[in-house]
Amino acid sequence: MIKNNYQLVVIGGGPAGLAGAITAYENGLSNILIIERNEQLGGILQQCIHNGFGLHLFKEELTGPEYAARWIQQLNDKKITIMLNTTVIDINENKEMTIVNETGLTHICAERILLAMGCRERTRGAILTPGYRPAGIFTAGLAQKLVNIYGYLPGQEIVIVGSGDIGLIMARRLTLERAKVKLITEIMPYSSGLIRNIVQCQEDFMIPLRYNTTITKICGQDRVTGVMIANVDKDRKPIKETEEFISCDTVLFSVGLIPENELSQKIGISIDPITKGPIVDQNLETSVPGIYACGNVLHVHDLVDNVSSEAKRAAMSMINKTNxxxxxxxxxxxxxxxxxxxxxxxxxxxxxxxxxxxxxxxxxxxxxxxxxxxxxxxxxxxxxxxxxxxxxxxxxxxxxxxxxxxxxxxxxxxxx
Amino acid sequence: MYDVVVIGAGIVGSNVAYNLGKYRLKVLVMEKESDVATKTSKANSGIIHSGYDNKPNTLKAKMNLIGTQLYPKLAKELNFPYQKIGSLVLAFTNEQVKQLTILLDQGIKNKVTDLSIIDKQKVLELEPNINTNVKKALYAPNTAIICPYEATLAFAENAVLNNVQFQFDDAVVTIIKEDDHFLINNKIKCRYIINAAGVYSDDIAKLVNDDRFQITPRKGEYLLFDRLDHLFNHVIFQTPTKMGKGILITPTVNGNTMIGPTAVDQTDKDDDAVTQLGIDMIKNSISNISNKIETDKIITSFSGLRAIFKDDFVIETSNKDNHFINLIGISSPGLASAPAIGEYVIDLLKENGLNLQPKANFMPYREKPIRITELSNDQYQKLIRSNPLYGKIVCRCEVVSEQEIINAINRPIRAITLDGIKRRTRAMMGRCQGGFCSTRIMELINKHANIPMIKIKKSGKDSMILYKQIKEDESHDQK
Incomplete structure (x- = not known):
């Protein structure tokens, strides 16, 4: 197997990885590799075609792809190696890893690693929503990808479970594509989304958002035919008497994001049970020396500008690190x-x-x-x-x- | 004119098909769903029981014993995973300890060898994560696990290689007897019918006026956990009750932990919805066994219906027509018994006049699907050199490459639905449940099976994933 050595290996080419790699390069590290499993850089930004990105860092309102492009352009004059369609399949605490792509397996040794793998969406399965398993059940992010990247509408009548940001953004987006968003349910008495997204949904788009409400059953054998919803009591348990049926052909789940730390666990990095990300110090260094974490793999952010800033801090601290x-x-x-x-x-x-x-x-x-x-x-x-x-x-x-x-x-x- | 039509492509129907493939016969398997193993055969515990649990001198006891003996060879020839990991029946009270002795005696009567009752210390040695108030356990080292849908697929694929035909999305609604043959759905003629329709087998029997059966669907719900935590090494049972073996914990052949099933009798044969009650029941019973299980590692829940009819299997010709063979009430240990039932059906057909001539060119094997995660680095490197698409990872959670998906689409029984791909490759079965890769897989189905994106299904007839195209961009659609 071919062996390669790098001063820094960045795992993940989304906003965290890009800012981390660029900052590290600008501050003296030269031999840098970005490993990205998708066919392009930018991560989830590429499917976020709404604007509001970059207000803090660029003082402009950019779309996701535009924000990503600002960073990707900065790679042009820098000798940073980029491997797309490439997956890390093995990694250890000595910062050695095996990666795979269409050219085969490659063994890599890194002096430092920046973990920037981002997060995944919590699914219907993980929150154990009762009912059938028909077509028409999507995470909000998957629906976003279907609409914005692939150009397909997943359904006509939609109920959204959870008022997280992606759910609120999709409620808006689907309405613009002339789907009927019948209801957003939120089990808590408040939304976990950004205030600007809640206001837009409720006031500008007139989409009903019901707090203290959960979904108790998904109905439909082949395709979703509706959902049962119910109010919850103070222990967040559904109140049987309040159960009602809402017909729909699609259910979107926007019920939280989970940092993707399966590689970190393989390395043996200590994970915070609350954030589900690595435990880090002020340098954003994990429990394994020389391995740093930033962005949504560390803890879930709501603004990408904060992800980029955190990545910059991680890159700076790995260069200026003291005892x-x-x-x-x-x-x-x-x-x-x-x-x-x-x-x-x-x-x-x-x-x-x-x-x-x-x-x-x-x-x-x-x-x-x-x-x-x-x-x-x-x-x-x-x-x-x-x-x-x-x-x-x-x-x-x-x-x-x-x-x-x-x-x-x-x-x-x-x-x- | 077919010699034999098998109704149902679950583990039993596929085993019958596999056995019929050995003879010079024209055979058709009719399945109302879009793939093999979409109902009971995909949603069960996946256990090849050693056989102590059955009442002595029943068909269950007999078929279980033979089936268990047949599996290791079949797993080798047909290349499906089979792991003899052993099982424990745990006793936490003195009452339960007494029951272990009864089970042990019953096992001996059923000719199950190697059973023993082990004490607390030994139990905790074998399974350190079990609650320490365990008293004793019945240890059955011959209990094995398989992946029930992969095994079903293996039998069915071998049958296809031996010229058995499969027809999907084709529910049997009428059977008319005309002279010496049956006419099914006014289009298919055959001389013999094997009724392997699972929970619907009583309805199928009624089509030939055999109305002696009434199947009770018994719902069994399960929780599936992520692969990362390997907590248990054996199949772990609680002491049985009259509703069955109770909620058990088992590793799967793929390294997940699975907990279930519940056992709730119902009337609706189509209701396989997971219930809050079932989820709560499983969660509550877990804590009796082990307090090391973290419920936030649950990936998903699912449920299946067992076909319950009285206490024993019915494997016999119909009293209305001796060319119609009923396989009814094949609940647990149905998976373990399926190979024995398949052989037994051949005997029944012979007794009832079917001329069985062995095929000279019977193909006893099934090629193993390539799984990159099972390869050494050197093997994997060579494979990518021969076909770079094995190096392109599509499903990150389960590590499945693009070429493995393409292979599944092109296998003897094609996978052209998302669930079909999932059961054959494990793609979309991990912690993200297809959130990242299902669009990629739809593109591959589109390209390699020539199905327009908008027509791609999750599983059943009307289970289209997408509603309509909104952008006139054809780049993601080959058609």
Whole structure:
């Protein structure tokens, strides 16, 4: 087998991988390989033809393919090796891997690896929706690909389960293609989608969105004929008496995204049970030295701009990496679902970005970061929702105050 | 004029077809669905039971014993996975321990060898993830697992190689006796009929006025877990109840963990919907066996209907016509018994006047489908050199290449639906359930089976995936 050595191997050529590879190249790494399993770079961006990408990084409203093109163009003048239609089939903690494509198997040794495999959609099967298994059941992202890339409408009358962003975007998209989106159901009392998407669906497109509602059965032998829906009680269990039938020929599931960490698990990288992504430090380095993670493989983002920024940080830190003299754990209170990074190994850095999600909707609440009972950062937020990832930045002056483990909390205003 | 028509292409019908393929006969298998093994034969536990569970001196006991002995050779010749992994029946109470002794005695009466009752320490040695309050277990080292739909396909494909014909999407609705032959659906003539129609076998028998049977469909629901966590090494049963062997845990031949089935009798033969009740029942019973199972590793749930008629198999000629052979009530251990039933049907046909002349050119083998995940790196490298499409991965979760999909489309029994491709290649069967690759696979069906994108089906007659084309871009459609 042919053997190749690289200073950096980036697994995944979506927004995270592109930004990671380009930043690493610009900052001195020369021998870089991007491995992409699809036939083109850009990842899921290529099927996201709606706009709203790039507002933060490029100060422009771009479509997904346009945003991807901005990064792909930057590859032109850089000697970065790109392998498309290529899959990693084996990988170990020594950063050796076997990849396959139409030319055969190749053995690769990397000095550093950047994990940028993105995420997949949670399926109807995974959430155990009862009922039949007819045609007409799609994840929202698959429906998006069918409509935007392949040019086919999956059905005429549609019920969308879950009000995640892709579901909301598809509700809009399918309506524009003259399908009837009859209902979006959301089991929680709030949407996990971005506020702008919820507003567009409900107010501009008049698509009904029912909270505290779940789907209890999919009907239809060959093709979907309808769904049973029901209200849920406070334990999120369906209330039998509220069950009703909604006829439709298509059901879309937009019920969450899961980081694709099967390769990370093969390597033996420690995974955070909440984020389902690797546990990382301030360098975004995983539990295996020299292997970094960024983007949706690390934790699910709602804005691609944040994915690109995170990838840049990972690339910078792998170049500027220093020793690991300390260990500080990042913990948090019951109002917070997770925080990335999960630990700090070096405080001699210019800034530290903490990304996190909250468990519920909080208004006029205070984010506070403490170390050794001393408040080193606090900020009042007008509103925080589980659907929006929150990022706070600690600067060196604040970092100097860290003496012990870091503790993040949301202090809820009792009057609200 | 056909010599024999087999109604139903499940594991039983396909075994009958395989056995008929050995003789100089004109044989047709009629199947109302679009593929083999789409109902009971695809949704069961996949277990070749060792046979202790059957009442002595029943057809179940007899067929199970013979079938179990036939499987290893058949698996070798027809190249389907067969793994003798052994089974444990767990006892957590003294009452259950007593039942193990009864099962052991019954096994000995059924001529099942190698059974033993093992103590707690040995159980936990064999299965470290079982709850430690286990007392004893009945150990049956000869219990094996197969993939039931792959096995069905193997028998059916071999039958095709030996000139047996298969006709899909063709439900039998009328059978008329004319002189010395039957006329099926007013178009197909044959001298003998084998009724292997599973849960519908009572309805088929009624078509020749044999109304002695009433099948009760018994729903069995299952949960399937991701391959990554290998928790159990054996088939793990709870002590049986009168509704059957109870909810069991088994590894599949592909390395997933499967838990089920429930057992709920119903009247609707078409209702194979998964229920919340069933899901909850399985989840609750898991914790009795092991607390190491994480339910967030569930990939999917599914269910199948067992054809229940009284307590034993019915394998006999109809009292209305001795050219019509009923195979009725083939519930568990039907999978294990199928090869024996296939041979037994040949004897019945012979007894009832069918002239059976062995084919000189009978082809006893079936070529193994290439699976890249089963190859060494060197073998795989050579394969890609000979055909680069083996290096193009289509399904990332199960690692299936483009050429494997094309092969499935072109096999003796063609896979031209998404479910057909799934059962033959494992593509779309992993954790993303086809989210990433099903569009790619539709393109391959479009290209290699010449089916327009808009006409591609999931499985059944009216199971079209897409509604209409909205872009006039022909690049994704070959037709």
């Amino acid at each position: 690991k003299p300390i260990l500080i754990n990042v913990s948090f209170d019951k109002n917070i679902r997770y925080v990335v990074p999960q630990k700090l190994t070096n405080l001699n850095i210019n800034e530290l970005i903490l990304s996190f999600r909250v468990k519920n909707v909080y208004r006029q609440a205070m984010i506070s970061v403490k170390s050794n009972d001393m408040v080193i950062y606090s900020q009042k937020k007008h509103i925080m929702t589980p659907g929006e990832m929150i990022q706070i930045k600690l600067i060196s002056k604040q970092l100097e105050m860290i003496k012990d483990d870091l503790f993040l909390s949301i202090e809820v205003n009792k009057n609200e």
